[in-house]
Amino acid sequence: MxxxxxxxxxxxxxxxxxxxEVFARIRENVPLRSRTRPASQTLGEAYAAAGAYEIPDxxxxxxxxxxxxxxxxxxxxxxxxTARLALADAGIKQSGAFLRLxxxxxxxxxxxxxxxxEAINDLHRTATLxxxxxxxxxxxxxxxxxxxxxYVSIWEELRALNVxxxxxxxxxxxxxxxxxxxxxxxxxKALLVGGGEVMSEALWVAWNKLGMDPxxxxxxxxxxxxxxxxxxxxxxxxxxxxxxxxxxxxAFEAPTRRLLHPSPTAMERAIRSALDDARVAPGEVDLxxxxxxxxxxxxxxxxxAIGAAVGDAPVAASKRLLGETLGGAGAMSTAAALxxxxxxxxxxxxxxxxxxxxSTVLVTELGPYGSASALVLKAAT
Amino acid sequence: MTxxxxxxxxxxxxxxxxxxxxxFASLEAGKSGITPVEAFDAARMGRKFGGEVKDFRAxxxxxRHEVRTLGRCSQMALAAARMAARDAGLGEGALAGPRVSVVxxxxxxxxxxxxxxxxxxxxxxxxxxxxxxxxxxxxxxxPIHLARAFxxxxxxxTLPAACAAGNYSIGFAxxxxxxxxxxxxxxxxxxxxxxxxxxxxxxxxxxxxERCQPFDKNRHGILLGEGAGVLVLESESxxxxxxxxxxxxxxxxxxxxxxxxxxxxxxxxxGSVTAMRQAIDKSGITSADVDFVNAHGTGTKANDVAETxxxxxxxxxxxxxxxxxxxxxxxxxxxxxxxxxIGCVFTLERGVYPPxxxxxxxxxxxxxxxxxxxSRKGKADIVLNNSLAFGGYNAVVxxxxxxxxxxxxxxxx
Numbered sequence: 087m088x089x090x091x092x093x094x095x096x097x098x099x100x101x102x103x104x105x106x107e108v109f110a111r112i113r114e115n116v117p118l119r120s121r122t123r124p125a126s127q128t129l130g131e132a133y134a135a136a137g138a139y140e141i142p143d144x145x146x147x148x149x150x151x152x153x154x155x156x157x158x159x160x161x162x163x164x165x166x167x168t169a170r171l172a173l174a175d176a177g178i179k180q181s182g183a184f185l186r187l188x189x190x191x192x193x194x195x196x197x198x199x200x201x202x203x204e205a206i207n208d209l210h211r212t213a214t215l216x217x218x219x220x221x222x223x224x225x226x227x228x229x230x231x232x233x234x235x236x237y238v239s240i241w242e243e244l245r246a247l248n249v250x251x252x253x254x255x256x257x258x259x260x261x262x263x264x265x266x267x268x269x270x271x272x273x274x275k276a277l278l279v280g281g282g283e284v285m286s287e288a289l290w291v292a293w294n295k296l297g298m299d300p301x302x303x304x305x306x307x308x309x310x311x312x313x314x315x316x317x318x319x320x321x322x323x324x325x326x327x328x329x330x331x332x333x334x335x336x337a338f339e340a341p342t343r344r345l346l347h348p349s350p351t352a353m354e355r356a357i358r359s360a361l362d363d364a365r366v367a368p369g370e371v372d373l374x375x376x377x378x379x380x381x382x383x384x385x386x387x388x389x390x391a392i393g394a395a396v397g398d399a400p401v402a403a404s405k406r407l408l409g410e411t412l413g414g415a416g417a418m419s420t421a422a423a424l425x426x427x428x429x430x431x432x433x434x435x436x437x438x439x440x441x442x443x444x445s446t447v448l449v450t451e452l453g454p455y456g457s458a459s460a461l462v463l464k465a466a467t
Numbered sequence: 468m469t470x471x472x473x474x475x476x477x478x479x480x481x482x483x484x485x486x487x488x489x490x491f492a493s494l495e496a497g498k499s500g501i502t503p504v505e506a507f508d509a510a511r512m513g514r515k516f517g518g519e520v521k522d523f524r525a526x527x528x529x530x531r532h533e534v535r536t537l538g539r540c541s542q543m544a545l546a547a548a549r550m551a552a553r554d555a556g557l558g559e560g561a562l563a564g565p566r567v568s569v570v571x572x573x574x575x576x577x578x579x580x581x582x583x584x585x586x587x588x589x590x591x592x593x594x595x596x597x598x599x600x601x602x603x604x605x606x607x608x609x610p611i612h613l614a615r616a617f618x619x620x621x622x623x624x625t626l627p628a629a630c631a632a633g634n635y636s637i638g639f640a641x642x643x644x645x646x647x648x649x650x651x652x653x654x655x656x657x658x659x660x661x662x663x664x665x666x667x668x669x670x671x672x673x674x675x676x677e678r679c680q681p682f683d684k685n686r687h688g689i690l691l692g693e694g695a696g697v698l699v700l701e702s703e704s705x706x707x708x709x710x711x712x713x714x715x716x717x718x719x720x721x722x723x724x725x726x727x728x729x730x731x732x733x734x735x736x737x738g739s740v741t742a743m744r745q746a747i748d749k750s751g752i753t754s755a756d757v758d759f760v761n762a763h764g765t766g767t768k769a770n771d772v773a774e775t776x777x778x779x780x781x782x783x784x785x786x787x788x789x790x791x792x793x794x795x796x797x798x799x800x801x802x803x804x805x806x807x808x809i810g811c812v813f814t815l816e817r818g819v820y821p822p823x824x825x826x827x828x829x830x831x832x833x834x835x836x837x838x839x840x841x842s843r844k845g846k847a848d849i850v851l852n853n854s855l856a857f858g859g860y861n862a863v864v865x866x867x868x869x870x871x872x873x874x875x876x877x878x879x880x
């Protein structure tokens with residue numbers, strides 16, 4: 087990929103809302119599991135008491151006003167708010183008006199893994215317990231995976247391309263690559279890039295049924311969208327650059343009979359490809375922000391691949407602080423990497439010691455079915 | 468040098484035929500795939516017709532473990548992909564390795580798998596859900612299943628772009644090859660006819676009772692369909708090196724978002740016009756070079772009027788033939804523009820425009836050069852495949868006879 091400037095960041099997470107608060111909470115370096123699990127805003131009565139790591143006191147009205155929210159599902163609300171924060175942070179939009187660029191110059195490439203689950207489950211409930219004839223047609227569009235992203239463009243008046251990516255945990259890293267491709271072809275001058283996932287009862291139940299909760303970092307909500315612009319354009323106008331997207335790699339290794347297949351081979355190839363793309367030698371990597379979660383089957387594969395590709399570079403586990411956000415994971419890790427590079431907010435390390443100054447970060451995500459992606463970030467110089 | 472991108476193989480599962488030849492013959496004959504839906508009790512929702520694939524038997528195309536573990540959407544995708552590979556003359560291992568990627572589109576993916584899980588949870592509680600069944604549902608699985616079958620080791624992306632998903636995947640696959648990121652990409656889309664989606668469109672009052680009649684004054688809306696369309700795309704150098712039979716060339720994709728309404732196209736059709744112009748300009752041609760447009764053509768008034776504006780804006784007074792395969796297939800949602808891209812290859816290969824069947828009464832608001840009721844022979848060097856989708860998505864892909872388009876240029880320096 088071409089070097090791309092990150093000129094703004096919107097983030098909502100279980101640690102809080104907005105970049106300043108999230109970065110401050112990252113600096114506290116407290117594992118999410120050690121923090122109180124608040125009563126849930128999204129789970130039904132049967133589970134609410136168990137609590138869930140949602141965006142605390144999430145109030146879309148704070149960002150979007152009162153009108154037009156009723157039929158938007160939670161992911162849609164979270165993504166619109168995140169986009170609004172990112173656009174303001176980059177100085178593209180403020181109070182609903184474009185300060186620079188035009189609507190047709192700005193688009194979105196966003197990952198989510200289970201974005202429409204809440205709506206589908208809701209309509210299935212009506213169809214099963216009552217009748218399909220009684221489903222709410224106004225909620226029907228939310229069953230379509232890309233609707234949440236479509237609403238972002240509607241609310242923010244973004245008329246360049248809008249792409250939803252659904253690749254599981256690597257998806258938000260893939261979004262950066264897809265955005266770079268489209269930008270290279272002149273389809274946008276600025277792109278919101280990242281991903282998000284929200285809590286829903288169906289997702290929470292599935293996570294627990296898989297026995298993940300006691301083993302892994304907790305399931306959490308989160309969305310992060312970075313504003314990506316051509317580096318020369320950002321520098322040309324003297325924009326503050328939070329970091330530079332410098333390289334990407336992705337790979338797949340076919341599993342055998344088993345569907346679940348965390349592949350160290352794919353992870354290692356993705357890392358090597360990302361480093362080649364960024365023209366970064368393995369020894370130049372100051373930090374790896376990994377996707378490790380505490381599940382040995384996945385962590386062993388990811389860590390062995392990281393070791394094989396970049397030797398003894400220190401490895402951080404951002405999900406210990408931010409939780410597992412699935413389709414948003416790569417974006418949350420990228421935000422955490424920016425927090426360290428730009429504002430010295432250290433992350434918990436699972437291997438090695440970090441140097442004083444972090445200039446080059448490798449972000450990794452291992453998918454459950456044999457895919458893996460990696461992204462190289464550089465500090466703005 | 469930027470590589471040309473060629474289509475070398477096609478695979479089709481559809482209500483009007485399984486396999487390329489059956490599909491092409493039905494397009495030429497104007498055969499309808501619309502029948503009473505049998506997969507679920509549609510009639511109690513007040514509508515009963517759809518483009519249901521009646522003759523698909525997964526076991527004819529898939530190994531036993533694949534039949535057992537894949538949802539119907541993935542089954543159709545994999546079956547179509549294997550057909551496409553065979554059509555391309557690619558044997559075992561020929562789509563393996565890191566230079567081969569898979570990009571697939573869908574709207575709801577394996578919705579049948581999710582429906583079973585959801586219903587068990589809703590009626591019996593979480594205890595009824597078997598953990599091994601949970602990982603079988605994920606939108607990301609479509610390309611995974613295909614990559615796994617072929618041994619492809621490049622990127623495996625799902626682009627769930629609703630009704631534009633086929634164009635998104637084919638257009639982006641071509642981008643990958645032109646950018647030198649892959650030598651071959653298996654691309655397309657798949658969708659199954661599903662009760663929830665059927666009910667949703669009935670409740671939106673968008674569903675026709677019996678026929679889908681795009682551009683007809685007395686249209687009654689859409690009919691849903693299902694199927695899978697998968698294409699093998701290869702770089703010129705790879706295709707020529709192996710002596711591949713080249714079916715068509717993929718030009719540029721135009722892609723925009725209306726940013727207007729979640730289910731309705733922009734009344735000015737700005738996004739759709741811009742996407743079509745992008746596809747034309749970036750393919751190095753002018754609107755005068757376009758011989759045929761495959762319409763999104765859903766059979767709703769909002770869509771038909773918007774597409775008429777697009778034709779007028781892009782082509783002016785020139786009456787370019789236009790037609791909608793949805794009159795035969797129904798609206799196959801995520802799979803629609805992938806199946807229709809394959810239909811465009813039919814047009815390029817045979818010089819025949821497929822008809823919009825069921826057309827009876829011209830609509831003064833839709834003054835387009837419609838290929839009504841019977842297929843028509845005509846010049847077919849360059850065609851455009853138009854698509855719109857929920858979320859305000861617009862995507863147009865240019866397809867051409869091999870060698871007709873100018874040499875592609877790269878992106879930004």
